Amino acid sequence: xxxxxxxxxxxxxxxxxxxxxxxxxxxxxxxxxxxxxxxxxxxxxxxxxxxxxxxxxxxxxxxxxxxxxxxxxxxxxxxxxxxxxxxxxxxxxxxxxxxxxxxxxxxxxxxxxxxxxxxxxxxxxxxxxxxxxxxxxxxxxxxxxxxxxxxxxxxxxxxxxxxxxxxxxxxxxxxxxxxxxxxxxxxxxxxxxxxxxxxxxxxxxxxxxxxxxxxxxxxxxxxxxxxxxxxxxxxxxxxxxxxxxxxxxxxxxxxxxxxxxxxxxxxxxxxxxxxxxxxxxxxxxxxxxxxxxxxxxxxxxxxx
Amino acid sequence: xxxxxxxxxxxxxxxxxxxxxxxxxxxxxxxxxxxxxxxxxxxxxxxxxxxxxxxxxxxxxxxxxxxxxxxxxxxxxxxxxxxxxxxxxxxxxxxxxxxxxxxxxxxxxxxxxxxxxxxxxxxxxxxxxxxxxxxxxxxxxxxxxxxxxxxxxxxxxxxxxxxxxxxxxxxxxxxxxxxxxxxxxxxxxxxxxxxxxxxxxxxxxxxxxxxxxxxxxxxxxxxxxxxxxxxxxxxxxxxxxxxxxxxxxxxxxxxxxxxxxxxxxxxxxxxx
Numbered sequence: 022x023x024x025x026x027x028x029x030x031x032x033x034x035x036x037x038x039x040x041x042x043x044x045x046x047x048x049x050x051x052x053x054x055x056x057x058x059x060x061x062x063x064x065x066x067x068x069x070x071x072x073x074x075x076x077x078x079x080x081x082x083x084x085x086x087x088x089x090x091x092x093x094x095x096x097x098x099x100x101x102x103x104x105x106x107x108x109x110x111x112x113x114x115x116x117x118x119x120x121x122x123x124x125x126x127x128x129x130x131x132x133x134x135x136x137x138x139x140x141x142x143x144x145x146x147x148x149x150x151x152x153x154x155x156x157x158x159x160x161x162x163x164x165x166x167x168x169x170x171x172x173x174x175x176x177x178x179x180x181x182x183x184x185x186x187x188x189x190x191x192x193x194x195x196x197x198x199x200x201x202x203x204x205x206x207x208x209x210x211x212x213x214x215x216x217x218x219x220x221x222x223x224x225x226x227x228x229x230x231x232x233x234x235x236x237x238x239x240x241x242x243x244x245x246x247x248x249x250x251x252x253x254x255x256x257x258x259x260x261x262x263x264x265x266x267x268x269x270x271x272x273x274x275x276x277x278x279x280x281x282x283x284x285x286x287x288x289x290x291x292x293x294x295x296x297x298x299x300x301x302x303x304x305x306x307x308x309x310x311x312x313x314x315x316x317x318x319x320x321x322x323x324x325x
Numbered sequence: 326x327x328x329x330x331x332x333x334x335x336x337x338x339x340x341x342x343x344x345x346x347x348x349x350x351x352x353x354x355x356x357x358x359x360x361x362x363x364x365x366x367x368x369x370x371x372x373x374x375x376x377x378x379x380x381x382x383x384x385x386x387x388x389x390x391x392x393x394x395x396x397x398x399x400x401x402x403x404x405x406x407x408x409x410x411x412x413x414x415x416x417x418x419x420x421x422x423x424x425x426x427x428x429x430x431x432x433x434x435x436x437x438x439x440x441x442x443x444x445x446x447x448x449x450x451x452x453x454x455x456x457x458x459x460x461x462x463x464x465x466x467x468x469x470x471x472x473x474x475x476x477x478x479x480x481x482x483x484x485x486x487x488x489x490x491x492x493x494x495x496x497x498x499x500x501x502x503x504x505x506x507x508x509x510x511x512x513x514x515x516x517x518x519x520x521x522x523x524x525x526x527x528x529x530x531x532x533x534x535x536x537x538x539x540x541x542x543x544x545x546x547x548x549x550x551x552x553x554x555x556x557x558x559x560x561x562x563x564x565x566x567x568x569x570x571x572x573x574x575x576x577x578x579x580x581x582x583x584x585x586x587x588x589x590x591x592x593x594x595x596x597x
Binding site: 035076079080081082083099100101102103105107109110111112113115117118122126127129130131132169172182 | 326328329332333336337420421422423424425426427428429430431432433594596597
């Protein structure tokens with residue numbers, strides 16, 4: 022199956038045409054494939070090029086070099102964009118309008134005939150049904166974000182591109198948004214999420230890309246990225262001699278757990294043998310895993 | 326896009342204010358205009374109790390100055406209002422967070438600009454038609470003179486405003502600023518008045534680079550004052566050569582097409 026989106030050797034430089042100032046590279050040879058039906062999270066520091074990548078993906082900005090394929094077609098093709106739902110980072114909404122009018126307008130531009138029942142269902146889904154008759158101008162940031170999400174969900178798109186979808190949404194609202202996105206994923210949609218909230222990304226996305234300085238530093242399944250290949254978490258039965266274990270190469274990690282760095286199976290077993298000789302009884306052995314924050318920090322350190 | 330722009334305009338106080346102002350003006354005319362028609366002729370025209378024209382003449386002839394004044398008011402008054410009230414439409418369209426959302430929808434870039442332009446054109450046409458239509462209905466009931474000429478003049482006023490707005494739209498695509506857009510509109514309006522009187526003005530200028538620059542500049546500007554005079558003649562029912570109307574409308578349409586072409590060219594290239 023062709024990927025939901027594919028970028029090859031993508032370059033983008035923002036030029037400043039006044040005062041002779043040099044431009045800035047936003048993307049520097051980005052290659053990325055996102056399989057259909059997956060949830061992909063793009064993370065990285067500010068100015069990494071995440072939003073620029075989304076803009077190139079949707080034909081909002083033009084790449085200087087490289088190609089972008091969206092649902093097996095060019096993003097310039099309006100028919101392809103009709104199959105994509107997009108929530109920009111800072112969605113500007115018409116303050117004097119009410120949510121149903123805004124959604125109907127978006128539906129018209131998407132070529133959809135949205136019935137009143139469908140609108141009510143959609144507004145209920147994002148938790149805005151009770152505010153349907155209020156003017157958008159009086160909405161909080163979180164409510165605006167929910168309305169933007171509803172607009173992105175119009176027409177059940179095959180691909181959802183969400184730039185900071187939970188920005189400004191309260192903690193309970195985030196849970197609701199996550200549930201909605203999980204149901205979209207279960208429906209078969211592909212999610213492409215750009216977020217600063219690493220814990221949210223970690224909970225939702227099965228695949229992660231780390232972008233920095235316009236380059237993709239790491240990319241792959243979340244568990245593979247977070248797994249520390251050479252590190253193990255080891256738990257011994259109570260009564261083990263801590264000093265002997267440290268001498269055998271184990272590092273205490275608190276609550277009775279020790280960490281061990283072992284590059285291969287032989288090294289791992291040799292260390293365990295030393296522990297057993299010291300009288301320690303093994304009760305649990307797992308690969309040590311890191312959270313996304315550690316992975317991001319390590320990737321950025323390595324890139325620097 | 327055009328329908329959405331009309332909806333957006335309907336929510337703006339500027340346009341609500343305009344609608345209220347036109348309605349109040351029409352109501353004032355309805356209540357205050359004292360006209361006495363005797364055997365089809367207008368015996369006296371009184372505006373708020375003051376006699377306007379003393380000689381007795383045919384009603385349609387007597388009403389000509391009223392239609393001419395209304396035509397100029399709609400043309401220049403409407404344009405001045407539109408310059409300010411519509412200057413924000415294109416910059417709002419291009420505002421961060423909105424343009425990205427629109428460009429990600431299955432709409433071609435040029436369609437967004439065309440929709441905005443058409444929306445503003447419709448807005449101008451609606452405003453001018455409401456004012457002119459209301460006036461001719463009031464005068465029609467009071468004098469028995471029914472004429473569609475003021476409506477045609479209103480359409481010409483809308484053509485004039487569309488010409489200026491095309492330039493404002495092009496300016497906004499280059500610089501996203503309501504102030505710049507309005508300034509370009511004002512410049513075009515003044516230039517258009519000068520362009521309509523270029524021959525007369527050129528004779529008053531001494532030869533030299535200044536005259537050359539003036540001649541070149543007013544050559545490419547739309548002859549708005551000529552269009553306004555033509556609209557006034559049409560409103561009054563004065564004989565106007567079809568070729569003359571066609572020429573002045575054609576010149577304005579050419580300028581509009583050129584400005585829109587520049588706007589679309591830049592818009593297609595721009596990153597947002």
